[in-house]
Amino acid sequence: MALVGLGFGEKVHLPALRDCPLTEPVALWHHRQERLDQACSSSGLPGFTNFEALLADPRVEALVIATPPQPRFALAEAAIAAGKHLLLEKPVALEASQIEALQRQALSAGVTVAVDFEYRAVPAFMQLAALLRQNAIGTPWLVKLDWLMGSRADASRPWNWSSQRAAGGGVLGSLGTHAFDTLHWLLGPARTVSCLRSMAIPHRPLADGSGRLAAVDAEDIALLQLDLDINQGQSLAAQVSLASVTRPGRGYWIEVYGSEGTLVLGSSNQSDYVHGFQLWQSTPGGEQQEIALDPALAFEHTWPDGRVAPVRRLIGWWAQAAAERRPMVPGLAEAAHSQTICDRALSAADSGIRQPV
Secondary structure, eight states: OOEEEESSSSIIIIHHHHHTTTTTOOOESSSOOHHHHHHHHHHHEESSSSSHHHHTTTTSEEEEOSSSSHHHHHHHHHHTTTOOEEEEOOOOOOSSHHHHHHHHHHHHHTEEEEEEOOOGGSSHHHHHHHHTTTTTSSSEEEEEEEEEETTTTTTSSSOOGGGOOOGGHIIIIIIIHHHHHHHHHHTTOOOEEEEEOOOOOOOEEEEEEEEEEEEEOSSEEEEEEEEEEEEEEEEEEEEEEEEESSSOOEEEEEEEEEEEEEEEEOOOSSSOSSSOEEEEEEEOOOEEEEOOGGGSSSSOOOSSSSSHHHHHHHHHHHHHHHHTTTOSSSSSHHHHHHHHHHHHHHHHHHHHHEEEO
């Protein structure tokens, strides 16, 4: 197993890969030698700056690709051509058509490709999904998802790829891809989308220390409305609010209102987007009551960084699927749907016209 990309990859994927009995990290890749040397020194693993050499190493049967979005498609394309199983960070590519191309290539090559929609592996989210499948609130009538964070609220934070729409930056890619997949998983696929997007911080300083400012064209706020297909054409209205510049910010909250009650899942924890989630349920005429989390869904163990445990769980699902040579969910099909919503949302924001998905 090789780890490609050393930001989120080194912090989260590497400890998860080491903990999973079905995976063993054997190599690292990064395009900058200095950064690679640093990671190799701390991890004890060999490193590559040449991607073709990494793919040719017989120890590497699979890769986790956790680079920024822009180079991810070409790296994944080369890895699939070399017959490697993949776990991809999201957004998988800059547009849905690229993900669909990877899906066709992976099916032809017979490799298993997972996408790190890790909220599907968080216990509170899994319990919410189970309650919805059990019709705990009857027919869903409205879903509201707020994800209001302050990670980019500091205007002195330097301009980089996250500031560039063409490089996959913005909250639609960082938060929206997760949010859209969560709605698809919990309730159903989106059919139409409308969107307003804005840049609260329109300029950021260059990282070279010159004091010069560069324009930001990747949204830090996006407000969306979606129609979800929940049951043979039955439509469900969904409202989604995304922001990376809200201080202190509400955090992550999803509210599902139905004919027989309401389910609410949320956390205001800004420093750890997995730890801290709680789940509430109410019935008609009744007060909202917290639901104890199902111990059967709990992680075997956790890490100080809450992101590691759900990624570790998803890696286990992926490794088992790869060993059995079967498709993985969440995989490229789910990523293509999520990215299609992102693509259509950008078109809707630019045109002011609601877009089909």
